[in-house]
Amino acid sequence: MGDPINAIANWLSGWLTALGLPASLVTVILMVLGVVVLASFVLIVDILLVWVERKVVARFQDRLGPNRLGPFGLIQPVADIIKLLIKEDITPVGADRIIYNIAPIMALAVVLLLWAVIPFAPTILGADVNVAVLYIVAVGALGTLGVIMAGWASNNKYALLGAFRTVAQMVSYEVPMVIALLVPVLLARSMGLQVIVNAQEPWYILVAPLAAIIFLITSIAELGRAPFDINEAESEIVAGFHIEYTGMKFGLFYAGELLHALTVSALFSTLFLGGWRGPFAEQVPILGVVYLFIKAFFIYWVIMWIKYSFPRLRIDQMLGFSWKFLTPLALALLIVTAILDKVIEGVSTPVYVISHLMANLIIAWGTVQLLRTYARFERKRVAEVRPVAVAPEADYKELIVQE
Amino acid sequence: MHNDWLFIGIFLIIAPVFPGLALVIPRIIAPRKPNALKSQTYECGIETFGETWVQFKAQYYIFALVFLIFDVEVVFLFPWAIAFDQIPLFAVIEGVIFILILFIGLVYAWRKGILEWM
Numbered sequence: 369m370g371d372p373i374n375a376i377a378n379w380l381s382g383w384l385t386a387l388g389l390p391a392s393l394v395t396v397i398l399m400v401l402g403v404v405v406l407a408s409f410v411l412i413v414d415i416l417l418v419w420v421e422r423k424v425v426a427r428f429q430d431r432l433g434p435n436r437l438g439p440f441g442l443i444q445p446v447a448d449i450i451k452l453l454i455k456e457d458i459t460p461v462g463a464d465r466i467i468y469n470i471a472p473i474m475a476l477a478v479v480l481l482l483w484a485v486i487p488f489a490p491t492i493l494g495a496d497v498n499v500a501v502l503y504i505v506a507v508g509a510l511g512t513l514g515v516i517m518a519g520w521a522s523n524n525k526y527a528l529l530g531a532f533r534t535v536a537q538m539v540s541y542e543v544p545m546v547i548a549l550l551v552p553v554l555l556a557r558s559m560g561l562q563v564i565v566n567a568q569e570p571w572y573i574l575v576a577p578l579a580a581i582i583f584l585i586t587s588i589a590e591l592g593r594a595p596f597d598i599n600e601a602e603s604e605i606v607a608g609f610h611i612e613y614t615g616m617k618f619g620l621f622y623a624g625e626l627l628h629a630l631t632v633s634a635l636f637s638t639l640f641l642g643g644w645r646g647p648f649a650e651q652v653p654i655l656g657v658v659y660l661f662i663k664a665f666f667i668y669w670v671i672m673w674i675k676y677s678f679p680r681l682r683i684d685q686m687l688g689f690s691w692k693f694l695t696p697l698a699l700a701l702l703i704v705t706a707i708l709d710k711v712i713e714g715v716s717t718p719v720y721v722i723s724h725l726m727a728n729l730i731i732a733w734g735t736v737q738l739l740r741t742y743a744r745f746e747r748k749r750v751a752e753v754r755p756v757a758v759a760p761e762a763d764y765k766e767l768i769v770q771e
Numbered sequence: 772m773h774n775d776w777l778f779i780g781i782f783l784i785i786a787p788v789f790p791g792l793a794l795v796i797p798r799i800i801a802p803r804k805p806n807a808l809k810s811q812t813y814e815c816g817i818e819t820f821g822e823t824w825v826q827f828k829a830q831y832y833i834f835a836l837v838f839l840i841f842d843v844e845v846v847f848l849f850p851w852a853i854a855f856d857q858i859p860l861f862a863v864i865e866g867v868i869f870i871l872i873l874f875i876g877l878v879y880a881w882r883k884g885i886l887e888w889m
Binding site: 395396399400402403404406407408411452453454455456457458459460461462469472473474475476477478480481484485494495496497501502503520522523524525526528532535536539540542543546547550553554557558559606611612615616617619620683684687688691692695696699702703706707709710711 | 774775776777778779781782783785786787789790791793794796797798800801802803804805807809810811812813814815819823824825827828831834835837838841842845846848849852853854855856860863864866867870871873874877881886887888
């Protein structure tokens with residue numbers, strides 16, 4: 369009871385074995401079914417995300433959003449998809465056809481792959497690999513590769529510029545992200561997500577709030593969402609990497625971006641908000657799925673809130689923010705967490721949590737002080753009168769003399 | 772354990788099928804009348820001119836190099852973090868020194884002006 373997924377799997381496995389199939393084949397068949405069910409489930413949620421995105425944006429902008437098709441406009445995404453499916457697909461002249469077609473597939477497939485390791489409930493998860501965090505970092509970076517491929521293959525200068533920007537952004541934000549990921553790994557002593565969820569007593573957002581914030585910021589940058597959306601900055605490079613994509617190919621990029629945002633939210637919930645943890649989640653595993661999605665959608669909403677509240681950063685500000693702020697902060701945080709964790713080994717849970725929380729707060733306070741000094745310095749620097757580009761006078765005089 | 776990797780392997784094969792399917796359907800039902808004018812690439816207000824695949828800035832390589840150093844460092848730190856229960860305080864300090872060396876590298880790159888975007 370309470371775990372229909374495994375119950376069905378067990379029943380199917382018993383039925384297939386009774387048919388006389390070898391055990392290994394039964395395993396493979398069950399896995400293929402599991403993958404198809406998981407991927408379809410995630411994609412259905414993805415379709416729903418189109419509606420969520422449009423409705424929430426509308427609310428942020430004081431509009432109503434889609435409300436004509438079905439109750440609360442719920443059928444709107446279906447109409448969107450049909451529209452995308454029947455649009456003519458235009459391949460720009462001179463495009464690198466193979467890469468051009470693989471890129472949108474990659475953008476969505478890679479995000480789907482991330483769901484393979486996210487634990488939905490104590491007993492419901494795709495693969496409980498012991499290096500899940502590394503897997504997430506590796507596969508997550510592949511998504512950026514799709515963007516780069518799209519920008520490169522489009523034979524369009526704006527698209528190429530978008531791809532270049534993505535490269536700079538990815539290599540900069542990957543570093544603080546991985547260092548921030550080290551903190552929950554260190555606290556749980558494992559890279560397996562199920563172990564990390566089980567170790568969260570209490571949630572890691574209380575033990576490592578700074579790591580959580582760094583992870584959220586860098587994830588948004590990896591997503592390429594506002595305020596870090598310089599790779600598709602509409603006002604600068606029109607649409608960036610997907611400028612030449614039409615119809616369903618564009619739709620795949622769009623779906624991939626939305627789903628990536630939810631995936632990141634789910635990862636954040638798993639790493640810092642206790643994943644499927646909640647009342648009775650261990651007795652009734654299906655409740656865990658509900659808890660995970662409630663938490664993930666809350667973080668998704670926070671990401672949207674950030675997206676519609678902040679102006680876009682310039683590329684030099686973005687890179688500076690990562691290298692000169694987030695990376696040193698993440699390194700300092702890692703050092704403090706590591707030493708503190710070793711020094712206070714064996715204390716009771718409340719003391720443990722409070723000392724970690726205090727350490728985080730002290731680092732945060734110091735950072736804010738540093739930032740204030742920097743901001744004062746920077747304001748002064750920008751306010752200084754800078755020489756305007758004028759034609760050098762000396763050259764004119766020389767010219768006159770020569771004449 | 773091996774079963775879990777098998778699951779990911781199967782996922783790796785099946786995951787591209789879904790978006791692939793979404794690209795096959797428009798091939799059947801969407802109109803398809805390409806012509807030379809339609810498939811021109813977009814550029815603001817003018818006809819495209821010149822080569823698109825230009826050489827790009829060397830600075831991207833420098834950022835990529837700094838990134839590479841840090842990424843390799845972090846890969847070394849993951850085993851250290853996992854074995855945290857088994858290692859004494861001494862080894863923790865060693866790990867911290869390892870991080871500090873890289874930190875000095877970051878400061879060096881910063882002072883050299885590599886981290887400025889120009």
